[in-house]
Amino acid sequence: MKMPSETMPARLLRLFGFCLLATALLAAAARAQTLPLPDNLTDLNSPAGEKYFAESGALVTYFSIADHFVTQKTQAYCGVASIVMVLNAAGVPAPTTPEYQPYHIFTEDNLLDERAEAILPQAVLARRGMTLDQLGALLALHPALTTEVHHAVDGGLDTFRAAARDYLASKDHFVVVNYLRKAIGQQAGGHISPLAAYDAKEDRFLILDVARYKYPPVWVKASDLFGAMNTADKSNDDKTRGYVLVAKIGGAATPAPIR
Amino acid sequence: MKMPSETMPARLLRLFGFCLLATALLAAAARAQTLPLPDNLTDLNSPAGEKYFAESGALVTYFSIADHFVTQKTQAYCGVASIVMVLNAAGVPAPTTPEYQPYHIFTEDNLLDERAEAILPQAVLARRGMTLDQLGALLALHPALTTEVHHAVDGGLDTFRAAARDYLASKDHFVVVNYLRKAIGQQAGGHISPLAAYDAKEDRFLILDVARYKYPPVWVKASDLFGAMNTADKSNDDKTRGYVLVAKIGGAATPAPIR
Numbered sequence: 001m002k003m004p005s006e007t008m009p010a011r012l013l014r015l016f017g018f019c020l021l022a023t024a025l026l027a028a029a030a031r032a033q034t035l036p037l038p039d040n041l042t043d044l045n046s047p048a049g050e051k052y053f054a055e056s057g058a059l060v061t062y063f064s065i066a067d068h069f070v071t072q073k074t075q076a077y078c079g080v081a082s083i084v085m086v087l088n089a090a091g092v093p094a095p096t097t098p099e100y101q102p103y104h105i106f107t108e109d110n111l112l113d114e115r116a117e118a119i120l121p122q123a124v125l126a127r128r129g130m131t132l133d134q135l136g137a138l139l140a141l142h143p144a145l146t147t148e149v150h151h152a153v154d155g156g157l158d159t160f161r162a163a164a165r166d167y168l169a170s171k172d173h174f175v176v177v178n179y180l181r182k183a184i185g186q187q188a189g190g191h192i193s194p195l196a197a198y199d200a201k202e203d204r205f206l207i208l209d210v211a212r213y214k215y216p217p218v219w220v221k222a223s224d225l226f227g228a229m230n231t232a233d234k235s236n237d238d239k240t241r242g243y244v245l246v247a248k249i250g251g252a253a254t255p256a257p258i259r
Numbered sequence: 260m261k262m263p264s265e266t267m268p269a270r271l272l273r274l275f276g277f278c279l280l281a282t283a284l285l286a287a288a289a290r291a292q293t294l295p296l297p298d299n300l301t302d303l304n305s306p307a308g309e310k311y312f313a314e315s316g317a318l319v320t321y322f323s324i325a326d327h328f329v330t331q332k333t334q335a336y337c338g339v340a341s342i343v344m345v346l347n348a349a350g351v352p353a354p355t356t357p358e359y360q361p362y363h364i365f366t367e368d369n370l371l372d373e374r375a376e377a378i379l380p381q382a383v384l385a386r387r388g389m390t391l392d393q394l395g396a397l398l399a400l401h402p403a404l405t406t407e408v409h410h411a412v413d414g415g416l417d418t419f420r421a422a423a424r425d426y427l428a429s430k431d432h433f434v435v436v437n438y439l440r441k442a443i444g445q446q447a448g449g450h451i452s453p454l455a456a457y458d459a460k461e462d463r464f465l466i467l468d469v470a471r472y473k474y475p476p477v478w479v480k481a482s483d484l485f486g487a488m489n490t491a492d493k494s495n496d497d498k499t500r501g502y503v504l505v506a507k508i509g510g511a512a513t514p515a516p517i518r
Contacts, residue, residue, distance in 0.1 A: 033347060033350050033353055033363060033364060034362075044322050044326065045319060045322040045323050045326055046319070047319070049319075049322070050318040050319050050322070053318060053322075054318070059309040059312060059313070060304060060305070060306070060309050063303050063304040063308070063309070063312075063476075064304050066325060066328070067303065067304055067328070067471070067475060067476055068471065069325070069326070069328050070329070070330070071329070071364070071366075073358065074358045075358065075359070088292060088471075091292050093292075094292055099332065099333045099334065100334070100472045103293075103472040103473050104292060104472065105292060105330070105471065105472035107330075212326070212327065212347075212364065213359045213362040213363065213364035214362050216326060217322075217326055
C-alpha cells in the first residue's frame, strides 16, 4: 500500500492546530467573566485598546470619570449608575449614607429622592430602566450642572462627534450615551453608559460600560455608536435614543489642549 | 490731609488677592467630596498625576485592575473590596447573584462564603476589618491564584519596590497593600487597597484607594508607602503591616516590556 508522503506531517500539523485552538478556547473560557466581543469593538484592556488610549491623549478627562467607575446594581440600573459616576466625577455636593458617615458620595442607593420619584417612579425604573429623556431630567435636577438632551435623529453623526469630542476634552464636561446594544453586536437591548475618551485617529469613542458583569469598557467606531443611538425606543414614544451632554457650571468651557 | 499715593492701588491689590483666595477656597469647597491631600501625595486626576501615569507606561496593567475599581461598601470593607477587584481583574471564575443572573462577577456581597467565615467571621470583619494575614488567607482560598504574604519588617524597601514593580509590569499579577494611613498624612487608621502602577522616575506607586468617599487614587513615594506598611498592627499580634503579591496561575511570569 502506498501512503502519500505528506500524510503524517499533515496530520501532525492538524493536531498542532487543534491544540492551539483548544488552548485559545480554554484561555478564553478561564477568563469568561464577560461575554465575547464582536470584531468591531476593542477591549480597553488589550494591546489595541491601550494604543487607542495613548493616541486619544485623554488621561485627565478619562481619569475624572474612570476614578468613579461603578457597576449598575441591577440589570435595570444602567442609567442610575451612569448618573452616579457623572455627579461624583463633577464633584456635585453629595448626600451621605449611614455606612459612610461623615463622608459624602453619591451611590446607587442614595441618588433617588422624591423629586426623582416624580420623574421616574422606582417601581417603573426597576422594571424598565430609564429612557434618554428621563436620564436628562434626572441629571437636570442638579443645579450645579447644565444638561442637554440630544436625540440622535435631531443631528447627524458629525454633530454628535464634534460635541462629544469637545466635551471629552474639557474639564468637568461629560457625555452619557443611550444606545441599542444589538446594533453594535452586543446582547441585546437599550443601554446607558458614560463615554470616557475619543481617539481621533481611529474615530472611536471609549464607553465605560456600567454592566461590568457583562462587558468590559470598549472602543467603538463613532459611526457604529451613532447608528446604535439612532434607533427608535418604544419605551419613549418611539423617539430615537441619543446622548446627554453634561457640564459643571463654572467648568472650563474651552477644550483642554489635546496632547 | 495727605494720603500716600500707593494706598488705593495697594488696597485694590489686597482686595484682588482676597478675591482670588476666596475663589480658590470656594472652588475647593465645591469639589470637597473627599478630604484634602497632604503635599506628599499626588491625585491621579491632576496634571502631575497624569504625568506620572504617562511616565509609568502602565496602561494595560493599570486597566486590568482599574476596570474593576469598586468602593468599599462599609468603612470596614477595604480588604473585601480589594479582593473583589483582584479576583475580577484576574478573571477568576465567579459566582452569580440574583440581580445579575445569568452573569457572573465577584461582589462585596457574594465573596464571603463559609470557608471565608472560618478564616474571618463576618461579625469580626464588620467591627474591625481584616489584617494582612487574613487578607492573604482569603485570597489563598482561590486555587486559580498564587498568594504571597509579606510583612514589611521581613524585607527592606528595596525588596518591596523590586517585587511590586515586577508584579505591576506582569500580566495577571497584582499587589495589594496594607498600610497605616496617618503615616502618609491621611486620616487615619490601617487601610487596604490595590496598587495599579509604578513610576520609576518619581519612585512612586499608584494606590487605587477603595474608600472613594474619602480619598482619590494617589501616587505615593515608595519609601513613604513602605514606612506606612512597616508599622505594628495591634489587631495582628503587633506584627507589621505589609503587602500581598497575587498572581493568576498561568499568568505571564516575565515582566511585560516597560514602555
